[in-house]
Amino acid sequence: MSSHTETIERFANQEYKWGFVTDIGTDSVPPGLNEDVIRVISAKKNEPEFMLEWRLKAYRHWLTMKEPEWANVHYPPIDYSAIIYYSAPKMNKDRPKSLDEVDPELLRTYEKLGIPLHERELLAGVAVDAVFDSVSVATTFKEKLASMGIIFCSFSEAVQEHPELVQKYLGTVVPFSDNFYAALNSAVFSDGSFCYVPKGVRCPMELSTYFRINAQNTGQFERTLIIADEGAYVSYLEGCTAPMRDENQLHAAVVELVAHDNATIKYSTVQNWYPGDKEGRGGIYNFVTKRGKCAGANSKISWTQVETGSAITWKYPSCLLIGDNSVGEFYSVALTNNRQQADTGTKMIHIGKNTTSTIVSKGISAGYGQNTYRGMVKILKGATGARNYSQCDSLLLGDKCGAHTFPYLEVKNTSSQVEHEASTSKIGEDQIFYCRQRGLSTEDAVSMIVHGFCKEVFRELPMEFAVEAQKLLGVSLEGSVG
């Protein structure tokens, strides 16, 4: 009994391995937020008037809003006036034309993270839009993509090069008034990724961005916009780790996806930000608004997330199923240990006819971790023949952690089908003993059982991401045989 508990604790208490700080001179504005700061941000980025207007509207709206309190998470109040809202890595005025021009310190940072750009380029066939702090410093594969008409660049670049697309789609899925954090993001967002896949084009590679939070006290406000035009397909990967530090860091990102007729967007995340120490000091506050709009008929948006980092995760990647026969999917693994808290889930809003959604959520709690699934399935009057299947499973390691499930169902069309399954289990001593009797160590047994629990979600991840996700959970790859 005791040796079992000890090992689970050891497993749960593994130190965060990716903590380090890169020393790069930053070009920051003073802490605090007012209209002037927003003007500075917009001016630094040389934005057209419509962007500044939109930011200011968002800011004014944000001033009228209150931080949401309904989530099942607890943290000391955030002092928004102490946050630095803009910082950019210092470099030779212009942005680098190639990797040779990128700060070697920065490249070493990526190497420490195990994601050397060169290798990624060559081996994985991944186009990397590297976001370091707030400004994109390297974009690869752009030319190849451009030859197919695919636009994949930093958000700032898109504002310069394709303002008409930005203006057309920005805020159409997540309006600035959507929620407190989305409003803040809309006002101050510094950069992010932009992707447009034109009609009938299948993006030939996984698109990837590595987000990093680096400068101390800098809240990072990313904004990503992905548009798949009629019949287009794109798979986008987002992954991140962050340096170890003591102060809480706010991250309030917004991701908007738009899928037109017959288009598919697959969006995968591996999130491994600094979760804080064992007592819960430090760690990232991850308050993210992610939403996809299945605007066209037969369109599909699929979210897959593996959330292992952050002190607090507040995140509900959602789908608006507007087009008839459109499909929304949400596959999630959220792991909380030590003092981590996660309140995550999804919203599936069925608007069009014969729309279907699938939700598979796997919550793993260890240490004193608190893991909440919060999901909403809403079937509107016109959504004839809509179907939803939800499965929410929780796995507990140890007896000081918690798992909570809040499913909300709202069905206004009688022809729809909604299914919800939920389970909570503990890793059983019998299971661990069985593995040990076959020669496996307790750690390996726990990893294996956890991995088995998450399998349905890992399956949805692109291969290279699945590997990373499994590493994050301390698990070796399953399915390499047979």
Add this chain to the structure above:
Amino acid sequence: MPLLEIRNLHAKIGDREILRGIDLTVNAGEVHAIMGPNGSGKSTLAQVLSGRDLYEVTEGEVLYDGKNLLEMEPEERAREGIFMAFQYPVEIPGVSNLYFLKAALNAVRKHRGLEEMDAMDFLSFVKQRMQLMEMDQELLNRAVNAGFSGGEKKRNEIFHMAVLEPRLAVLDETDSGLDIDALRIVAGGVNALRSPERAMIVVTHYQRLLNYIVPDVVHVLSEGRIVKSGDKNLALELEESGYAAFEEEEAEALKRA
């Protein structure tokens, strides 16, 4: 040197003493059957040998290949060649049988200083072992025991044994819940694994299994002690007279003592 030597083994769970002085010597190449009524301590003995920490050993010693078995962790025992076929094999959802066995076999191989087996070699090795158990290959890709019928679970245990090739196998009521066809297949697998280097301890309530797995020695366990040992005929005798006779015999013995 015997492969396994148990001397005056006492074990309890909570305050209840279950094993009250077991003495047993098993040599390589032998098959020992341990029989006894419910509650006699058969399964406890199997669990203590495998290292389950639900039980506390209070007295006695167990030597495995001359080493103190009781000091070894369960995984160490497994890597040293002790295998237990569980009476109630657990389910491990999402972990394929194939993957599980590869991890287990490689843990054992690593311990013995052998190279880990790669995916391709392992697959062909496993397929060859599967034929022993007349197992459907589909079971390889299914999660460990998840959704298996009772018979499939038991066969899977023997299949694990065939892959891991232990030196000492402890079969804990492997026959329980098996119909006659499944019993024949399981016994066939076990018999195929009999070898001069390998010893087996077959724990069973019924004589039936011993028609298929013919033991070299039969022990009757009652109230935590071995009350009688003999050859395979002892099992037949037991079948006729029932355990009550032994219990009475032991009660008599206790009275006399």
